[in-house]
């Protein structure tokens with residue numbers, strides 16, 4: 336990061352603070368002139384593209400994911416806040432895959448992991464809705480994994 340006072344490239348971070356929007360504010364001190372300046376770091380989110388089973392590509396839609404989670408949690412006591420957290424966690428984990436294109440299988444796999452932490456019943460409902468497993472053997476294998 337270039338010093339705004341002397342154009343030198345070397346600086347050290349003297350303070351970092353996480354902001355509410357997820358960005359980081361850093362106070363830096365120039366190693367040459369010793370003056371301090373502030374930088375902000377944010378993550379650049381490229382829009383994710385989803386490839387479905389028929390190889391049709393479409394932009395990732397959070398609303399679609401949310402609908403499927405609401406459906407899966409219908410018979411549970413999870414609150415709207417829980418659902419928000421679940422949807423956000425799934426989206427974050429999908430971003431962490433760092434793929435240009437994610438498949439619907441990626442989404443299902445990540446969603447199952449996240450749901451498992453919150454509610455087994457919701458996880459099971461989601462599993463039966465989103466996999467082609469329509470027999471109890473598959474469900475039992477899934478529960479025991």
Ligand SMILES: [Zn+2]
Nearest residue numbers: 338341365368
């Ligand atoms: Zn400087």
